[in-house]
Amino acid sequence: MKVILATSTAPFVHGGASLLVEWLEAALKERGHEVDTFHIPVDTHSDRLPAQLVGLRLWDFTGLGDRLIAVRTPSYLIKHHSKVVWFLHHHRPAYDLWATHPDVADDGAGREFRRMMFASDEAGLSEAHALFTNSQRVSDRLQKYNGLDSEVLYPPLGGDEQPTPGDTGDYLVYVSRVATHKRQLLAVEALALTQTPVRLTIGGSDGGSGESRRVRAAIERLGLQDRVDFDDTVVSDSEKNALISGSLGVVYIPEDEDSYGFVGLEAATAMKPLVTTTDSGGVLELVDHGVNGLVVAPRPAEIAQAFDTLWTDRVRAESMGAANRKKMEDLNISWDHVVERLLA
Structure with missing residues (x-):
């Protein structure tokens, strides 16, 4: 099949959505499909976004290729006779963040x-043969x-390097972009309340936002220099793995x-338990409390207790790690499944 991949992108920003498109392209090619990928630069600033949406709507690939897969907002505005959309998120300041974090008055x-934004999304998405x-x-x-129905299609990991099961160490690891909403600061504050000598390793760049300075200041203020390893740079795949x-386990509390x-x-692939919080959103679809990880309230004391639980009971931690791998298999998170559904 001849497949067109379309996604939006911001110059010099290479995040999870970019990786997802790269991995999807590779998965399609590995299964014998011909792929042409379009990375469309989009500036989401409210003053410039409307004109870009109009311009993107003028793109018409009808009659070209067998299938168009649009991935990131607002690439699904492109017209095509056989369009499917793998929708990652809205322009959230106009949707669920309107009351708290709008980007316009x-x-x-x-x-x-x-x-x-609503009308634009509904015009492009309603044309999709599958969403x-x-x-x-x-x-x-x-x-x-x-008012649109959709099917959940969980993204698998891709690339040549992935974490593998290893020995159970004495530290918890939080590797992610350092940002306010990722809440590395909350993890540091939790560590200060632990009753065991469990350690915390944090890795990731803040992209110039200044959040790393806040995290580092908290580590010093709380006297945790000997218990927190903080690498505030982009962590390579090999280092992360x-x-x-x-x-001992993985922390992810966005x-x-x-x-x-x-x-x-990545935690599931490495057979490590995951510590997350009750308000962390989609990550909760991957974790059953006490089975393959720990889900606690987003408060330092409760998170600290979860950290101590993993340290104190290594057998339980390893058992939850094994269950985490099984959870991924039960959810059928695989590229075979993704490609089959997107091309059905």
């Missing part, structure tokens, strides 16, 4: 911008805000994440 012009999402949470938002493989995040899947 709540006035006439701002409300018109929001109405435009998939990366989590039940995102499917629920599509139904709530746009080694850290996860040798850890606030209201769209999907389970690749960190959660």
